[in-house]
Amino acid sequence: MFLFLIQYVRGITAMYKRERxxxxxxxxxxxxxxxxxxxxxxxxxxxxxxxxLSAALTHPGPYYALVIGNKNYRYLPSLQTPINDANAVAKxxxxxxxxxxxxLLDADRNQIMTALVQYRTSLPENSNLLIYYAGHGHxxxxxxxAYWLPVDALADNNSNWVSADDVTRDVRAIRSAHVLVISxxxxxxxxxxxxxxxxxxxERDAYLGKMMRSKSRNLMSSGGDEPVADNGAPGHSVxxxxxxxxxxxxxxxxxxxxxxxxxxxxxxxGGRSEQLPQYxxxxxxxxxxGDFVFFRQPVAAADGAAAGVTGAGSAGITPRAAANPPANxxxxxxxxxxxxxxxxxxxxxxxxxxxxxxxxxxxxxxxxELGWDYADGKGVRKDETSAVVWYRxxxxxxxxxxxxxxxLMYMNGTGVSRDNEQALSxxxxxxxxxxxxxxxxxxxxxxxxxxxxQSYQEAVNWYRKGAxxxxxxxxxxxxxxxxxxxxxxxxxxxxxxxxxxxxxxxxADAMAGLGFxxxxxxxxxxxxxxxxxxxxxxxxxxxxxxxxxxxxxxxxxxxxxxxxxxxxxxxxKAADLGNSDAMTSLGYMSDHGYGMERNYQQxxxWYRxxxxxxxxxxxxxxxxxxxxxxxxxxxQQQAISWYRxxxQLGDTDAKDxxxxxxxxx
Numbered sequence: 001m002f003l004f005l006i007q008y009v010r011g012i013t014a015m016y017k018r019e020r021x022x023x024x025x026x027x028x029x030x031x032x033x034x035x036x037x038x039x040x041x042x043x044x045x046x047x048x049x050x051x052x053l054s055a056a057l058t059h060p061g062p063y064y065a066l067v068i069g070n071k072n073y074r075y076l077p078s079l080q081t082p083i084n085d086a087n088a089v090a091k092x093x094x095x096x097x098x099x100x101x102x103x104l105l106d107a108d109r110n111q112i113m114t115a116l117v118q119y120r121t122s123l124p125e126n127s128n129l130l131i132y133y134a135g136h137g138h139x140x141x142x143x144x145x146a147y148w149l150p151v152d153a154l155a156d157n158n159s160n161w162v163s164a165d166d167v168t169r170d171v172r173a174i175r176s177a178h179v180l181v182i183s184x185x186x187x188x189x190x191x192x193x194x195x196x197x198x199x200x201x202x203e204r205d206a207y208l209g210k211m212m213r214s215k216s217r218n219l220m221s222s223g224g225d226e227p228v229a230d231n232g233a234p235g236h237s238v239x240x241x242x243x244x245x246x247x248x249x250x251x252x253x254x255x256x257x258x259x260x261x262x263x264x265x266x267x268x269x270g271g272r273s274e275q276l277p278q279y280x281x282x283x284x285x286x287x288x289x290g291d292f293v294f295f296r297q298p299v300a301a302a303d304g305a306a307a308g309v310t311g312a313g314s315a316g317i318t319p320r321a322a323a324n325p326p327a328n329x330x331x332x333x334x335x336x337x338x339x340x341x342x343x344x345x346x347x348x349x350x351x352x353x354x355x356x357x358x359x360x361x362x363x364x365x366x367x368x369e370l371g372w373d374y375a376d377g378k379g380v381r382k383d384e385t386s387a388v389v390w391y392r393x394x395x396x397x398x399x400x401x402x403x404x405x406x407x408l409m410y411m412n413g414t415g416v417s418r419d420n421e422q423a424l425s426x427x428x429x430x431x432x433x434x435x436x437x438x439x440x441x442x443x444x445x446x447x448x449x450x451x452x453x454q455s456y457q458e459a460v461n462w463y464r465k466g467a468x469x470x471x472x473x474x475x476x477x478x479x480x481x482x483x484x485x486x487x488x489x490x491x492x493x494x495x496x497x498x499x500x501x502x503x504x505x506x507x508a509d510a511m512a513g514l515g516f517x518x519x520x521x522x523x524x525x526x527x528x529x530x531x532x533x534x535x536x537x538x539x540x541x542x543x544x545x546x547x548x549x550x551x552x553x554x555x556x557x558x559x560x561x562x563x564x565x566x567x568x569x570x571x572x573k574a575a576d577l578g579n580s581d582a583m584t585s586l587g588y589m590s591d592h593g594y595g596m597e598r599n600y601q602q603x604x605x606w607y608r609x610x611x612x613x614x615x616x617x618x619x620x621x622x623x624x625x626x627x628x629x630x631x632x633x634x635x636q637q638q639a640i641s642w643y644r645x646x647x648q649l650g651d652t653d654a655k656d657x658x659x660x661x662x663x664x665x
Contacts, residue, residue, distance in 0.1 A: 070135030384415030456487025492523025564595025
């Protein structure tokens, strides 16, 4: 069952799969939204300085971040990812790099400008400021001016918009030695001027020393004079995802913004979208050839919780969108940790020493990662009970990914006694902090009535929240609710829309859902070839439902040439993943001799496996075998017992069989 936990965190939740088919029997400035107009790349690096890194960077000064995420606009279309982006960036900067972070969510002009003015009057000259903005932006081509749009902006009235000149003026006046603007928005490069970037890795120490000594005012933008995507990665815009992942993946502990941009961010964005991110200095800002330098937080200084994060209108800090768990520091840097081997838990790989030390010191992110490693058996003996212990420590310290995973552990009874009340509690805490996956988890609890009264309407409500926050499983589950009319008016078009959105984010179960709609002509013209194509995509992505349904298409020759061997192949793959419908279908093929010699004993074995997995059709078919004496000794009482179990699960054929045998269904 722990496989479900890992899949859920990665956005492909086995528990949410709907197997409805019958078996074969039947001043860093980060901006996300739309803004500035560009022509930038990087910084000229004619570095000859030989000052050592240790001499130049021993005391880099304090680090601050203003993080703004505008999503729920009052008069403009809402966006999908800015709040997730802002929360994830804030948490990363605080936990990994030691920033003192202020978060503004759905902020108006007064809140934004007040925050900038406060930094003008409070930051010391040796400080470093990062400003992140995620939200709508606009380039007025008539006035050649670019704007951020506050949450209460009107489409045709710029009286309360935040102009590029407003921001540049404050950036110029702020006393910080370094200000970096990372802008993820439409037209986001408009504040810059072009410059090239080049640095020889062997000169890194001298280069970083010079960058730190020279004043800098730089902008990293998600694109040029163009619209940019509000999504493209699970829970995030493609640019925000690239920034977050790249900052984690840099293989050195100190690096400049230009370094991480050129080495990782630019190729990541370019490889997943048509955007061309850019990097350069901000014009008229007081820039003087320096650059913003990031320092990974020393272990002793990492306090773990989000205590350094404040918010205005913030529901809490949402961690990075779950993909693979972040690499621990020792792995990322290639350095061996300074923890004696004897100090590590028995069986732990020395590569986890730094992670273990940070977790023991109270770092919430490290606790979460260590819980993940115990759960997945990476670098340490798999121990789901220990995973629960570390997830709980991280969750108690405010790590929302840990809250979500802890909820799943309780819901599945993995490493801890099954407890839906605890699962519900942790899902609620994570959801209140903006975790999209936990919102989907709450929807699942309401759909099935776990620890709450069953309510399809509430399930739809939470699935929609998760979907609108960019969670592909929420999109897929919302599609299923529309397909069946659960908690919402049945709408095949809405089902198609949400299935397609989910498939665009790689959800294999949604691919199977699209195949189902093409197979049955729901909202589209019936098209078996399209159905088989989508089932194949789902199956090749590892989805058991897609495998089982593709087996069905081969068994019957729907959209593909009839091929019993291919049907057996895909049914076996699905059965190996625990799909009980596929087990029933394998029993059916053995029962009838499709693609093999008829083998009643083998059919009984498959029906029994399906029945043990809770499959009603498997139970009913096992009853048939006992009633007729196929593959087992004829036994009417066993037949009645299995018919009754199937009938209790709603199987109408089993109910009819009970009536025929004079039994009450």
